[in-house]
Amino acid sequence: MSTGAIEHVTFRNADMYWDIAADLHFPPGFDASGSYPAVVAAHPIGSCKEQTAGNIYAPALAEAGYVVIAFDASFQGASGGEPRFLEDPAQRVQDFSRVVDHLVTLPYIDADRIGVLGVCGGGGYALAAAKTEKRFKAVVSVTGANFGNLQRQMAGQSGGPIEALNAIAQQRTAEARGAASAVNGFLPETAEAAQQTGDIDIIEAFDYYRTDRGRAENGHVRFEVAHGTAALGWDAFHLVEELLDQPLLIVIGDRDKQGAFGAHRDGHEVHGRAASIDKQLLEVEGASHYDLYDRPHGAGEALKSVVPFFDKRL
Template identity: 60%
Template sequence: MKTVTFRNKDMYWDIAADLHFPPDFDETKRYPAIISAHPIGSCKEQTSGNVYGQALAKEGFVVIAFDRSFQGSSGGEPRSIEDPVQAVEDFRRVVDYLVTLPYVDADRIGVLGICGGGGYAVNATMTERRIKALGTVTGANYGRLMRGNFSQLNPIAALEAMANQRTAEARGEKVKVDDLLAPSPEAARELGVTDRDPLEATEYYRTARGQKPNGLNRSVPSHQAAAVGWDAFHLAEVLLTQPMCIVVGDLPGAFGAYRDGCEIVERAASKDKELVVAEGWSHYDLYDKPEPVKIALDKLIPFFKKHLGEVTVVKQLQSAG
């Protein structure tokens, strides 16, 4: 693995990423590549990199797990912003970086998004034609979440509160940063949290199981308004034509990934699309638990090999004399 940072001409900050290489990696060869995108409030060192990134690299892909702008080790201020427009643009910036690497085949780039990173990956794939194959694991439409459970089913009231907070900060108040999760599973239960998804999110992010220094699960309310009006699946019926492999668990929770997976498979214009249901497993089981992760990878690995191909040898032209 190699940690890199890069900055595009249109950026004022760096994107941080981990490159995961196949066994016996050889820079004189040309590899298919996969962009692996982390969940909402997460970072590249969690499921996108240390689980799916590593597994796909072992199968012959160069995998780049990156931190979105404002999160993880990437730049951007204020920290912990979830800006869907910026998030989708980050995918293009990662592609821009990949096509400069001599060992990456620019015509064989795919994407895998987990949780909210899955929704971003769907949206990015629609208009980024350099992405040739799309995979998601328990992918969620962040815009739908912001209009639904993340705003207590009252998006107008949430927008009013966001507007008031932004005004306060414009007038000099400190930027408000909210913790999305309780500090522990026990604290979550004491607060009355009963739904599977937020409870299991707390168990993943707030214990040794998944906790990482940069996986903070925080939000900045004054910068969330754009997400309320955003939809990851807008125009999928017209623009999403690339092959798709969508993996979900069938134990539903408040974050709605099962619903979103069914919806995008139904709506997408792609002729080659599959919904993979990991029966008996939940949203957060698919982050790192061996059995459901195997169910996902047993579908994703052949899917990406079919549509991105295998490593190729680059022929070197020898100059005469």
């Protein structure tokens, strides 16, 4: 199999009524009769497998000798599930185990050498999944965000979490009575509106998701409203002091200290709280949240530590 080879797959577990879509990235000279370490790669919130986790980190890790599976979250991207654009943390966490269930059926995967990497919200979900999914032997969070805390913080800018929960309740009642599903966009409509927020994360999110830099067909950054209570009541870091014990690498950028998504703060918090004995915090000097998605001085610097980290622990 040639360098850069990708296989598009779909699969369904016993607990699912829909398919998960994923891309398998293979290392150079891949031999299906061999045995390879694997990495599960999780995309950001509102993103898809064709962005950052799947088109930056997965190819680099495949080049380093890993079979990497980048997957679309349930209800998003090319994966199935209704309603569309649902962001349910419990389902997102379960998706990681569903992906591992598929990996361990592949004869060329060494089931004792599986790691996980997530970017942004995918990083927060990877940390949450690793608390209970012990088939993950090493964990990397790249500019990982605790989505529950992010939602509560953002709700605080417009009335607070209780007001947001009441609005969701009204929308859910309306839909139960026959109203159309409501979907909210997460980003401003124009680059100018993004600039007016003055927030580095919002400004750079628009540049990544709404320009040719990172735009992808399924990278909608849209969220279904009526089931948003799940995220507002969730915390990615609950019980990390007791349950998150695998070798851990947290990557953040030092330019993201004031960003709305909170990855800098969350990175320091989970690094301090996790039960892991083997844990590292890499703060990339001069890098922002979105530099760690795809920029040479960002993702490129992160990979200089991510690859050796997995090499040593897988």
